[in-house]
Amino acid sequence: MARVQLELPEQFIYKTSMQIRYTDLNTGGHVGNDQMISLISSARYSFFQHLQVNLENIDNHRIVVTDLVTSYRAESFAEEVLHFELGFMDFNAYGGDIIFRVTKTDKTLVTLAKTGFVFINQAGKVSPIPQGFINLLPDNVKP
Structure with missing residues (x-):
């Protein structure tokens, strides 16, 4: 079976780190898929906080995750300790992708991930x- 291939952004614009807890482990003794997705979600939340984005109200819109790879x-x-680097790619009229590179302190690549997102108005459309949102982004990544 072919592996998923993810492209990386020209640059990652944010980095955060998290220490793995015993409760993040599965019965195999390593971080399980469900917990890695939770860690990626926490990194995404931290990223938006860094950008000063209020996820519940951006000009009367909110952000919804559309997919995850x-x-x-x-x-x-x-x-x-895992280090999460984040960057934007593939903006379209309605949203884009956030790319994650997750590494250990020794630079070992643990996970590459992508979450797609769109904006939803108050009517849920x-x-x-x-x-x-565009105004909060660094100039070098604006759509």
Whole structure:
């Protein structure tokens, strides 16, 4: 079976780190798929907080995750520190993708991931990217 291939952004614009807890491990003794997705979600939330994005109200819109792709490359274990680098790619009229590169302190690649997102208006309909969101982005990544 072919592996998922994810392209990386020209640059990652945010980095955060998290220590793996014993409760993040599955019965195999490593971080399970469900917990890695939770860690990626936490990194995404931290990223938006860094950008000063209020996920519940961006010009009367909110962000909704549309898809998730992960490609696991190495196991991670309790007490290890994982480093999450994030960047944007593939903006369209309604949203785009956030790319994640997750590594250990020794630079071992653990996971590559992508979450797609769109903006939803107050009526619950997919809507163009609000200008208020674009204004919060660094100039080198604006759509």
